[in-house]
């Protein structure tokens with residue numbers, strides 16, 4: 111089995127590099143090998159931001175590798191930046207996956223893609239089902255929804271996993287940031303009115319392999335599924351949990367849990383609007399695979415331990 115992984119250097123891409131080899135030979139590409147937003151070099155060597163160049167390169171890689179499975183972990187995930195660089199967000203998050211879907215349809219390949227809780231407006235009082243109406247509040251959410259629809263409409267075989275609050279031991283996510291702030295600062299403000307399930311990249315990568323295997327043997331229908339860790343929390347509770355866990359491991363944090371100030375999202379008006387309720391109902395995929403995903407708290411603890419080990423603290 112030949113697989114093509116895009117976005118190999120992101121949180122999820124790194125985790126998929128560990129799990130996908132169980133399925134076959136993996137060709138992994140990062141932005142340096144294939145910039146999905148870049149145009150061809152002009153005569154004076156400046157890249158034009160013309161998506162055709164990125165898409166042509168993508169097509170060339172697909173023709174060259176001829177994968178039976180495309181796994182797309184590449185995305186513009188900077189939610190606030192996407193509000194200003196709409197074109198780039200659209201190129202990477204919509205046009206590139208649409209191109210992958212068209213190629214997968216023509217070549218009878220499977221496309222695995224990841225979507226987001228941000229396709230919803232967060233007004234529902236309970237966890238969102240796959241069948242719930244999407245109504246994104248920001249550009250990033252609009253691009254993720256447009257890609258879901260384009261992939262489903264293409265008629266290719268696909269597995270789309272909508273997830274939330276992805277974290278790993280790499281820098282650049284909420285869990286890592288709170289660990290670093292707990293070591294270096296004595297005060298922190300965190301919103302307490304956004305609720306969701308923190309989900310480790312490792313869980314997504316492990317379930318991806320199980321889902322592909324189930325699809326291959328006819329035990330899972332192609333389509334869109336919600337996939338997050340179990341349970342839910344607010345960002346403020348999550349920050350307190352992380353610091354308490356560090357202290358339970360014997361780490362002398364500068365930040366004390368009671369010094370983490372709970373603030374409302376409305377108090378930070380400069381940012382892109384985000385859904386208050388990011389909870390996704392993951393029952394459909396769990397039933398299909400005969401599994402129950404672990405609770406977010408133990409998964410956060412594991413990654414905090416890994417970060418502390420990487421820092422040489424425990």
Ligand SMILES: NC(=O)c1ccc[n+]([C@@H]2O[C@H](COP(=O)([O-])OP(=O)(O)OC[C@H]3O[C@@H](n4cnc5c(N)ncnc54)[C@H](OP(=O)(O)O)[C@@H]3O)[C@@H](O)[C@H]2O)c1
Pocket residue numbers: 117118119120121122123140141142144145146147148182183184185186187188202224225226227254272273274275276277311
């Ligand atoms: N992070 C979250 O909280 C979250 C929540 C819900 C859903 N998701 C979805 O989960 C998936 C994986 O997210 P993640 O957390 O792993 O994101 P990530 O860490 O930001 O990784 C995204 C990867 O995409 C690459 N990329 C960005 N622009 C590109 C371009 N122009 N050409 C080629 N590659 C490009 C990035 O390259 P560089 O390494 O060069 O930057 C990065 O390696 C995405 O589909 C995301 O929308 C994420």
